Amino acid sequence: xxxxxxxxxxxxxxxxxxxxxxxxxxxxxxxxxxxxxxxxxxxxxxxxxxxxxxxxxxxxxxxxxxxxxxxxxxxxxxxxxxxxxxxxxxxxxxxxxxxxxxxxxxxxxxxxxxxxxxxxxxxxxxxxxxxxxxxxx
Numbered sequence: 001x002x003x004x005x006x007x008x009x010x011x012x013x014x015x016x017x018x019x020x021x022x023x024x025x026x027x028x029x030x031x032x033x034x035x036x037x038x039x040x041x042x043x044x045x046x047x048x049x050x051x052x053x054x055x056x057x058x059x060x061x062x063x064x065x066x067x068x069x070x071x072x073x074x075x076x077x078x079x080x081x082x083x084x085x086x087x088x089x090x091x092x093x094x095x096x097x098x099x100x101x102x103x104x105x106x107x108x109x110x111x112x113x114x115x116x117x118x119x120x121x122x123x124x125x126x127x128x129x130x131x132x133x134x135x136x137x
Contacts, residue, residue: 016040019044020044029055031045031048033058041060084101
């Protein structure tokens with residue numbers, strides 16, 4: 001997760017207007033509202049939605065609800081060769097085995113010159129990234 005978490009200590013004494021102003025000044029990309037009554041949380045989420053406070057999603061989860069706040073713009077699905085996959089050194093983390101590789105993704109020769117829906121050439125997509133390979137047993 002690549003994000004900043006902002007924490008402001010209110011000691012339970014903040015009023016709704018100051019909270020709304022503070023959130024608006026922070027200009028969050030995504031907003032997850034927690035730790036209030038269900039009614040107050042829904043009200044604040046609706047206010048933020050109505051006033052375009054966050055650039056992306058606004059979440060107001062119930063207690064225990066899991067929120068998927070991922071931003072899929074930098075997620076790529078890749079196919080690893082069997083040889084590369086077998087050379088990875090996995091480590092056990094909870095219920096998954098993880099391995100890291102540093103890679104450069106390039107277009108397959110058969111895709112060079114192929115146009116995508118937005119008019120860009122597939123061969124234009126050269127990306128440097130870290131790849132996490134999850135291999136569940």
